[in-house]
Amino acid sequence: MVRVCIDDFAFKKRYSYGTIMIDLDSHRIIDILDSRDKEPVIEWLRNYPNIEIVSRDGSQVYASAITEAHPRAVQISDRFHLLKNLSGAVEKYMFRLFPARVEIPATARTRTPEMQALLDTRNRAQRIRFARTKYEEGLTVNEIALLMHSSLTTVNKYLAMKEEDIPEDIDSARERQHKVAVSTREQKIAYVRKLFDEGCSLQEISRITGYVFNTIKRYLSEDGPSINGHYDNRRPGKLQSYESEILELRSKGLTYTEITEIIKKKGYTGTVDALRVFMQKEREHQKKCETKDSESKEYIPRKWMVQLIYKAIDHVKGITQEQYEEIIKKYPILGKAYEMLRNFHELMFSKNLDKLEPWMKDAEKLQIDEMNSYLAGLRKDLDAVKNSIIYTYSNGLAEGSVNKLKVIKRIMYGRNSFELLRSKLLLLESFHQIN
Structure with missing residues (x-):
């Protein structure tokens, strides 16, 4: 019985791809192909009539090719790709629904009077x-x-x-631009919904407005925010590791130039203007935190919430347990999504097929578009997904072998044909020791 895993690799990313096959027992590369299209893959697989188990990713081209070439072969969907695609679906949902900073009730009153004064005096x-x-x-x-x-x-x-x-309190140029952008987007959403209510199909709305289908679906969605998800997103930069120190020094009355000199001695290589922009943004956040009932608010960057998809809260430095509980209290569906991710990870390694269908039904109840799309893909490839729970095989060998292939390809860059690349790779594999 021959057990193999199959995967694709790039000759030139986004342009041309090949296919690689690895023996799961010997860990050797069996062969490579200069295409990942269905017909060449079918013809190639038929050259290996004794294949009985195939591990692969979620590619429907490979699934169809294996089924046609070896109808009785057991196909196993790779667990890593299943978990990665699920995490990606939840991440897309969070970027679609949540702003760059999520507002929650303040979990601790940590600001000194000097710091509060600094943030309360914007203009x-x-x-x-x-x-x-x-x-x-x-x-x-x-x-x-x-x-x-x-x-x-x-x-x-x-x-x-x-x-x-006393002069009027005016918004900064950045705030004014943001309000104009929000107003414009709200008008677009209202127009798309008006056309839909009048009976226009998505194709007709696209023709009238010029918007692509994904944009129209987002505008029609009830939970689609009018604020761009990238607005207020804090990009990592030279200033990031010094932000708390800047706030503290500024609250003590130091000028921006003096602060810049202090943090430059600690490794900062940016400009003094970056400090001014940072403080302007912090003051704008303070303004957002103010409410009529004087309830204290704080903002949690979305990036820390996204990291909770992949890590336990103890390993995410930007969010505390108390803040996490406040987020889940405000957005219960997010807590259910986190729980669903953990349950699916346990399911993948449980060897218990009976848990799969109940998990899929529970996931459908969340009514998340990205999740429903993922579940549709699972049901289309359900037998292979079930086999990934039963069997221990995965595509890890393929990923490592592709890295080896890339190294050889780059060494031969500019003078290699596919046949030369294939010959050199298989020659090197002939010296590979069997594990």
Whole structure:
């Protein structure tokens, strides 16, 4: 009985691909093919009539080719790809539904009065109102000046100012641009929904509006947000590891230039302008946190929530257990998605087929589009999925062998034909020791 795994590899990514076959017992590469199309793969597989077990990924081309070439062969869907695709589906759902920072009730009041003052004084109007509020609370002019890092003359000027002379609190240019973008998108959503309510099909809506089908489906979805999912997304950069220190130093009254000099001694290589932009964004977040009932809010970056798909909470540094519980309380469906991921991982290694169908039914109840698409793929390849639970074989050997093939291909770059590549690879495999 011959047991093999089959996978594709790239000659030139996104343009041309080949196929590789590995013996699961000897761990040797059996052969490679310069195509991954169905007909050449069928013809190639028929050259190996004693194949009885085949491990593969979710490719329907390979599934169909194996079925036609070896109808009695046992096909096993690779567990890694099943878990990876499920995680990817949940990740796509989170990027579609959640903003770059998720608002939850504050789990801890950790800001000092100096830090709160720093974030409460975003512009001149806010500084004037802040000084007057603190004066009404009983603080002296000296105390307010120290808190705001302003001169006594400036604070006295703020306190003596008439109410009608206080300037209006205006949004920053970034906030104004964002509001215009949200308004525009809401109009697009309303127009698409209006066309759909009038009986237009997706094809007709696409023709009228010029939007692609995925955009139309997102606009028609009830849980589709009007805010772009990438808005306010904090990209990793030179400043990231110094952010908390910058806030603390700025709250003590240090200038941006002084702060830059301090953190440059610790390895920062960016500019002082980056600090100003960072502080502007932090003040905007503070403004979002303010509510009419004065309830304290905090924001959790979506990237930490995405990491919970792949890691336990103890290994995600940006989120605490208390914050996680607040997120799940606000978004119960997210907690169910996390639980479903854990259950599927246990199912894959349980050797218990009876758990698969109940898990799929529970997943369908979540009514997540990305999940339903994944489940449709599982049902289409159900026998191979069940075999992945029963058998221990996987495509790990194929992934490692493809890496070996890539190394050889790059060494021969610019002077190799496919036949030369195949001959060299198989020659090297002939010296491979059987495990």
